[in-house]
Amino acid sequence: MRLRARNDIEIQCDEPCPLVAILRPRSGANQWVLAERYEIAPWVPASEYIDGFGNLCQRYTLPQGASRVSVESEVEVEDQIAIDRHAPQVPVAMLPDETLMYLLQSRYAPSDKMEERARAIVQGCAPGYPQAERIHDWIRENLDYRYGVSKESTCALDTLECGAGVCRDFAHVGVALTRSLQMPARVVVGYLLGLEPMDMHAWYEVFIGGRWFAFDATQDAPRGGRVRVAHGRDIADVAFLSNYGPLEIKRMEVSVAEV
Incomplete structure (x- = not known):
């Protein structure tokens, strides 16, 4: 199954606000990322790293005033989650x-x-x-x-x-x-x-x-x-936005559709 997930976030900052976002899915055993778009407006310098749990983290400082973060991902995922009622506990x-x-x-x-x-x-x-x-x-x-x-x-x-x-x-x-x-x-x-x-x-x-x-x-x-x-x-480990200053989310619109 191929899905397109979108997350569009409007943010207001009273002063420049450093933050870490976790908004990008990562390819792995049960999903594969086919295409992505990640937009920050107004554009600011950004970096990315992998945290101790294997998540993709984006780091940047939003300016004072209004900003918009928009992420779109096209991902191949499982049609059904796995079930195995005979799977044993691992010692x-x-x-x-x-x-x-x-x-x-x-x-x-x-x-x-x-x-x-x-x-x-x-x-x-x-x-x-x-x-x-x-x-x-x-x-x-x-x-x-x-x-x-x-x-x-x-x-x-x-x-x-x-x-x-x-x-x-x-x-x-x-x-x-x-x-x-x-x-x-x-x-x-x-x-x-x-x-x-x-x-x-x-x-x-x-x-x-x-x-x-x-x-x-x-x-x-x-x-x-x-x-x-x-x-x-x-x-606490998977917050989609971890801000280190005053920040207000004015709007967040999420959509998921089958491609």
Whole structure:
């Protein structure tokens, strides 16, 4: 499946504002970037680097006043996300080095406080994909998708107490519960074809059976048509804009269409 994802952002700065953006998808095992356009208006000098998680980061300073950042990517992606209900849990001693960071508790995914709850949820499920799938299903069954109940500081424990949240909150709960069972898990942000209302989206991945599997508890069935932009321990690692000065997003328009 070939998708065209667009993100058009209008920004107002009271003074020159340094920032790091993560807006470019990267080619990998499950997607291939065919074409891109990245525009900053007014144009400013920019640089790019790869962060510790493998994400493409763009660094520049926006001038005082109004600016516009526009990114368009044409990407070949999977029609369906992979499912393997027989995929086993990988023992910690056999995990690849690069997955170990995704076993640690993090700011929004305090997995060190979630094991008892996770064990109760997956009781009777075999370690590996069956446990990860049961956690995904439990989130869908027990949390309401609702705007306005979470804020930037909301962590997985807060979401469980509230019983509701949005995509990033669902992802944090999934990551925290799964990590507490010693399965590496990470938050992913990007675009999903057919998402309503259309916006940047968050889901999560679990390392099972030697590969990463995607889970999205906001959807009623496994869906492909995803453009992955970034992944990290939680949403703090994958912010699409990290500004180091006053900045206001006046408008952000996202679209995803099949080519």
